[in-house]
Amino acid sequence: MVAVDREHLRLVSEEDSSKRRQILDGARKVFMDLGFDGASMGEIARAAAVSKGTLYVYFADKCALFEAILEQEALQHGQVAFNFDPARDVETTLKDFGSAYLHLLCRPGGGSAIRTVMAIAERMPDVGRRYYARVLDKTVNRLAEYLKAHVACGDLNIDDCDLAASQFMELCKASLFLPFIFQAAPSPSEERMTEVIDSATRMFLAAYRVK
Amino acid sequence: MVAVDREHLRLVSEEDSSKRRQILDGARKVFMDLGFDGASMGEIARAAAVSKGTLYVYFADKCALFEAILEQEALQHGQVAFNFDPARDVETTLKDFGSAYLHLLCRPGGGSAIRTVMAIAERMPDVGRRYYARVLDKTVNRLAEYLKAHVACGDLNIDDCDLAASQFMELCKASLFLPFIFQAAPSPSEERMTEVIDSATRMFLAAYRVK
Amino acid sequence: MVAVDREHLRLVSEEDSSKRRQILDGARKVFMDLGFDGASMGEIARAAAVSKGTLYVYFADKCALFEAILEQEALQHGQVAFNFDPARDVETTLKDFGSAYLHLLCRPGGGSAIRTVMAIAERMPDVGRRYYARVLDKTVNRLAEYLKAHVACGDLNIDDCDLAASQFMELCKASLFLPFIFQAAPSPSEERMTEVIDSATRMFLAAYRVK
Amino acid sequence: MVAVDREHLRLVSEEDSSKRRQILDGARKVFMDLGFDGASMGEIARAAAVSKGTLYVYFADKCALFEAILEQEALQHGQVAFNFDPARDVETTLKDFGSAYLHLLCRPGGGSAIRTVMAIAERMPDVGRRYYARVLDKTVNRLAEYLKAHVACGDLNIDDCDLAASQFMELCKASLFLPFIFQAAPSPSEERMTEVIDSATRMFLAAYRVK
DNA sequence: TATGAATGAGACTTCATTCAT
DNA sequence: AATGAATGAAGTCTCATTCAT
Numbered sequence: 029m030v031a032v033d034r035e036h037l038r039l040v041s042e043e044d045s046s047k048r049r050q051i052l053d054g055a056r057k058v059f060m061d062l063g064f065d066g067a068s069m070g071e072i073a074r075a076a077a078v079s080k081g082t083l084y085v086y087f088a089d090k091c092a093l094f095e096a097i098l099e100q101e102a103l104q105h106g107q108v109a110f111n112f113d114p115a116r117d118v119e120t121t122l123k124d125f126g127s128a129y130l131h132l133l134c135r136p137g138g139g140s141a142i143r144t145v146m147a148i149a150e151r152m153p154d155v156g157r158r159y160y161a162r163v164l165d166k167t168v169n170r171l172a173e174y175l176k177a178h179v180a181c182g183d184l185n186i187d188d189c190d191l192a193a194s195q196f197m198e199l200c201k202a203s204l205f206l207p208f209i210f211q212a213a214p215s216p217s218e219e220r221m222t223e224v225i226d227s228a229t230r231m232f233l234a235a236y237r238v239k
Numbered sequence: 240m241v242a243v244d245r246e247h248l249r250l251v252s253e254e255d256s257s258k259r260r261q262i263l264d265g266a267r268k269v270f271m272d273l274g275f276d277g278a279s280m281g282e283i284a285r286a287a288a289v290s291k292g293t294l295y296v297y298f299a300d301k302c303a304l305f306e307a308i309l310e311q312e313a314l315q316h317g318q319v320a321f322n323f324d325p326a327r328d329v330e331t332t333l334k335d336f337g338s339a340y341l342h343l344l345c346r347p348g349g350g351s352a353i354r355t356v357m358a359i360a361e362r363m364p365d366v367g368r369r370y371y372a373r374v375l376d377k378t379v380n381r382l383a384e385y386l387k388a389h390v391a392c393g394d395l396n397i398d399d400c401d402l403a404a405s406q407f408m409e410l411c412k413a414s415l416f417l418p419f420i421f422q423a424a425p426s427p428s429e430e431r432m433t434e435v436i437d438s439a440t441r442m443f444l445a446a447y448r449v450k
Numbered sequence: 451m452v453a454v455d456r457e458h459l460r461l462v463s464e465e466d467s468s469k470r471r472q473i474l475d476g477a478r479k480v481f482m483d484l485g486f487d488g489a490s491m492g493e494i495a496r497a498a499a500v501s502k503g504t505l506y507v508y509f510a511d512k513c514a515l516f517e518a519i520l521e522q523e524a525l526q527h528g529q530v531a532f533n534f535d536p537a538r539d540v541e542t543t544l545k546d547f548g549s550a551y552l553h554l555l556c557r558p559g560g561g562s563a564i565r566t567v568m569a570i571a572e573r574m575p576d577v578g579r580r581y582y583a584r585v586l587d588k589t590v591n592r593l594a595e596y597l598k599a600h601v602a603c604g605d606l607n608i609d610d611c612d613l614a615a616s617q618f619m620e621l622c623k624a625s626l627f628l629p630f631i632f633q634a635a636p637s638p639s640e641e642r643m644t645e646v647i648d649s650a651t652r653m654f655l656a657a658y659r660v661k
Numbered sequence: 662m663v664a665v666d667r668e669h670l671r672l673v674s675e676e677d678s679s680k681r682r683q684i685l686d687g688a689r690k691v692f693m694d695l696g697f698d699g700a701s702m703g704e705i706a707r708a709a710a711v712s713k714g715t716l717y718v719y720f721a722d723k724c725a726l727f728e729a730i731l732e733q734e735a736l737q738h739g740q741v742a743f744n745f746d747p748a749r750d751v752e753t754t755l756k757d758f759g760s761a762y763l764h765l766l767c768r769p770g771g772g773s774a775i776r777t778v779m780a781i782a783e784r785m786p787d788v789g790r791r792y793y794a795r796v797l798d799k800t801v802n803r804l805a806e807y808l809k810a811h812v813a814c815g816d817l818n819i820d821d822c823d824l825a826a827s828q829f830m831e832l833c834k835a836s837l838f839l840p841f842i843f844q845a846a847p848s849p850s851e852e853r854m855t856e857v858i859d860s861a862t863r864m865f866l867a868a869y870r871v872k
Numbered sequence: 873t874a875t876g877a878a879t880g881a882g883a884c885t886t887c888a889t890t891c892a893t
Numbered sequence: 894a895a896t897g898a899a900t901g902a903a904g905t906c907t908c909a910t911t912c913a914t
Contacts, residue, residue, distance in 0.1 A: 047894090065276030066362055069888055079896045081890085090888065140361065146420060147274050147358030150351065153422040160421035168414075191414045191438060198409035203379075203402050209357055210371035211364040227402060235442035258877080280905060290879045295906065469873090487698030488784055491909055501875045503911085512909065562783065568842060569696050569780030572773065575844040582843035590836075613836045613860060620831035625801075625824050631779055632793035633786040649824060653868035680898080702884060712900045717885065 048086050051076045056097050060140035064094055064148045095155060101141050102162035108132065112170055114177040118184065118237070119229060125171065126200040126225040133201065134216060139209040168193045185238045192236060199228035259297050262287045266294075267308050271351030275305055275359045306366060312352050313373040319343065323381055325388040329395065329448070330440060336382065337411040337436040344412065345427055350420045379404045396449045403447060410439035470508050473498045478519050482562035486516055486570045517577060523563050524584035530554065534592055536599040540606065540659070541651060547593065548622040548647040555623065556638060561631040590615045607660045614658060621650035681719050684709045688716075689730050693773030697727055697781045728788060734774050735795040741765060745803055747810040751817065751870070752862060758804065759833040759858040766834065767849055772842045801826045818871045825869060832861035 054076025058067045069090055073080040087093040110125050132138055141163075149156025171193035178184045186192045204224055207213035216224075265287025269278045280301055284291045298304040321336050344350055352370075360367025382404035389395045397403045415435055418424035427435075476498025480489045491512055495502040509515040532547050554560055563585075571578025593615035600606045608614045626646055629635035638646075687709025691700045702723055706713040720726040743758050766772055774792075782789025804826035811817045819825045837857055840846035849857075 062362065063276065063358060065274070068886080070886095080888090081896050081898095082894080084889070085894065143357050143361065146354050148277075149354070149420065149422045150272055151274065151277055156421040157423045160418060160423040164417055164421070165423070188438070191435065194414040195410055195438070195442065198413045199406055202409045203405040206375055207371060209360065210367040210375070211360045212368045212371040212376070224402065227399075227406070231406065231442060231446035234446040279903080281903085291905090292879050292881095292907080293877080296877070296879095301905070484784065485698065485780060487696070490907080492907095502909090503875050503877095504873080506910070507873065507875095565779050565783065568776050570699075571776070571842065571844045572694055573696065573699055578843040579845045582840060582845040586839055586843070587845070610856075610860070613857065616836040616839075617832055617860070617864065620835045621828055624831045625827040628797055629793060631782065632789040632797070633782045634790045634793040634798070646824065649821075649828070653828065653864060657864035657867040701882080703882085713884090714886080714900050714902095715898080718898070718900095723884070 045086075047078065047082070051078060051083060051086055051093070052097055052100060054078075055093055056100075059094060059097060060137055060144055063144055064090075091152070095158075098141070098145065098155065098159050098162075102159070105132075105163045106166065110167070110170060112174040114174060114181075118178055119233065121174065122196060122229045122232065123225055126196070126228060127221065129167070129197060130200050130204065130221050130225065133205055134208050134221075136215060139205070143209060168197065171196065182238060184236050186236050192232075196228060196232050199231060200225055202228065256297075258289065258293070262289060262294060262297055262304070263308055263311060265289075266304055267311075268348075270305060270308060271348050271355055274355055275301075302363075306369075309352065309356065309366065309370050309373075313370070316343070316374045317377070321378070321381060323385040325385060325392075329389055330444065332385065333407060333440045333443065334436055337407070337439060338432065340378070340408060341411050341415065341427075341432050341436065344416055345419050345432075347426055350416070354420055379408065382407065394449060395447050397447050403443075407439060407443050410442060411436055413439065467508075469500065469504070473500060473505060473508055473515070474519055474522060476500075477515055478522075481516060481519060482559055482566055485566055486512075513574070517580075520563070520567065520577065520581050520584075524581070527554075527585045528588065532589070532592060534596040536596060536603075540600055541655065543596065544618060544651045544654060545647055548618070548650060549643065551589070551619060552622050552626065552638075552643050552647065555627055556630050556643075558637060561627070565631060590619065593618065604660060606658050608658050614654075618650060618654050621653060622647055624650065678719075680711065680715070684711060684716060684719055684726070685730055685733060687711075688726050689733075690770075692727060692730060693770050693777055696777055697723075724785070728791075731774065731778065731788065731792050731795075735792070738765070738796045739799070743800070743803060745807040747807060747814075751811055752866065754807065755829060755862045755865060756858055759829070759861060760854065762800070762830060763833050763837065763854050763858065766838055767841050767854075769848055772838070776842055801830065804829065815871060817869050819869050825865075829861060829865050832864060833858055835861065 051072075054074075055067075055072045058072045058075050061067075062071070069080055069083055072093070073083055076083075083093065087096060108128065110128055111121065112125070113121075133142070141159075145156055145159040168190060172189040175184060175186055175189040175192055179186050179189060202224060204216045204221065208215060262283075265285075266278075266283045269283045269286045272278075273282070280291055280294055283304070284294055287294070294304065298307060319339060321339055322332065323336070324332075342349075344353070352374075356367055356370045379401060383400040386395060386397055386400040386403055390397050390400065413435060415424075415427045415432065419426060473494075476496075477489075477494045480494045480497050483489075484493070491502055491505055494515070495505055498505075505515065509518060530550065532550055533543065534547070535543075555564070563581075567578055567581040571581075590612060594611040597606060597608055597611045597614055601608050601611060624646060626638045626643065630637060684705075687707075688700075688705045691705045691708045694700075695704070700723075702713055702716055705726070706716055709716070716726065720729060741761060743761055744754065745758070746754075764771075766775070774796075778789055778792045801823065805822040808817060808819055808822040808825055812819050812822060835857060837846075837849045837854065841848060
């Protein structure tokens, strides 16, 4: 009995008890499909295969559960192994990064996190800000760091590397991301993504490569 | 007396009775601030200074009211006089367009329509699609037409003008739009906007201008 | 102008201005189709081709309008020329009456008045009572009077003529009225109605005819 | 502990949790008093002494709650032990049945189910049909079966036993049911009911008994 | 008189949250 | 810890009625 109780305590106190993860998995799906308001705790409980009461054992309220998911999303994003090894040549690095980034955005359900957070950014500004800082801005910074290294070694001639990083990322989305997220087009094909990324890379280098 | 009667006739039958406009104005504010789900008809009625019942005299339901706002938004967008006179030189045209476009996106409450529609595009795909086609895609096309004219006259060397148009528009958002829409930064300053647009124009011309 | 006003006054003050009749006609249809609660004043106004406001010029409220219809219904019922001429022979009279009564009940929309009043009899007992007295009970009484005449002349041997009248009327409904009113069967065929009425008459005479 | 858990399981999963019955009891009263449209879920909740939300835990919507009551009513009807033992003599059987049937119809609140269903049969035909089939028609059939048995053994001479069954049931209502249901008279006295049933039986046998 | 715009009370229903077990 | 029954606030929408013209 004592053993059991200890076990129980461990489960909830640890960040990653299996129940907790189970809830997060179910909740993510529901939140991303239906949005913050569209997702009901009942639906989440069903998706996670736990009772509604159990949700409140692990999370104070709906909002806390949502933020926990974004937290997790941020961690996963951070772990996506963009290869920013400064030793790699710029063109290859940009193309690889662009491809990974675009796949992330346009995978089915991929735009959902962005969309979902965006939707409530006005009502819950902290959530929006944190998501931007942890996920989006962080990636810009990592690319910017890479660019700075190549500015330093004379490959590139860039004044504002943060801006340049953002520019490249925006270029990768050209003609693809908005139609996708507005449901005006399905996930783009591999060929089209390659074309767009090649074009983005060409344009970027035309502007910033030292000749 | 005759004048009064005419006034009466105008009220609901015309597309733009003053009550209707009054409701739309109140509703836009509430929808844009709180999102589709977050906005309640009660709140909208209060913001529009009419009774809840009156909302339903002019609009069949919450959804119809929302779409009417987007309709209106689309019209306004269409009326923004982007100057795409083919006779104007490319650099000026792009800068002017970029500035107008960016002001539209980043004006206080300006990004809200995009955000709000994006948020519900998953659950109401038609709404998303229509908004994309009427507002976003239309602007891309108008810019693309302009570019084609200058390809034709030999100023520019562009393979895919639709992609190029989209690229320029994305470049204008670089480093500004996402922070703004995620509430991670206030509306950007005029100076910063000019810088970003100048940089976008430079990059665009570096890639596409015939030398 | 004075003439017009006088005319106007006449219209409403008279029990049967054409507008009033127009409203009653529209309202009857709606009330009978949808029931008292199901009928909305808006629907009634549309059916009567007048404005909602006009309804309230002629009737104090929904309830008064409903009662006015029942009043009218009662009058019409009273005018249905059941032939209770004491000189006619009993069998023919019963069959003719039975047929007329059954057609009245089972005509499309015929059960509706009964049904509609029954529905609100619990909430508006006066309405139910009045309808019963004016329409249903009155018919029983007229038939009972006829029977009394034939008891007096020795054709029939009946103790309680009111009961007998009611019995004959119930017999006419056997196997037809309930299925019809519960929508479990369409209006019965002429043949079937004749059969049922013949059987009712046979049974009635078997019990009450002096042999 | 085990007992408690079992109890838990019973609560909603069983057809007859006590809460469910509590709701049905409150709802029946309100529905029968006010009709389907007149009854509000709030009133029902109050009558059942539960919260409005709880109603929706047990029943999908107002309509489902209403149908559950009719279902229950049908079961009760089915359980009324009309004694149709073919061995009993016809006169006694008819009188006993007539009395039980009439008490059922005219008991305070007893006619209400019929009235309430009849009232909405036009707008909800399925409900009407089902109620007719389950409650009214079924009783007719049971009586008809009994009559057939006595036709077979030569006691009765009936052509159409279904019609005859219906005729007897209608005769039992004569002079009693309509005044009762239109609130034009209170529940009839025992004496009067006996008189009416005796008269009905006499008439029935005068027509159908083999002499 | 006739209109129809406007209202606000109230209907049904959903859902985040609590609590006894 | 886990459950799920129960709640009540709040949401969308309808409709009888009023009132200025």
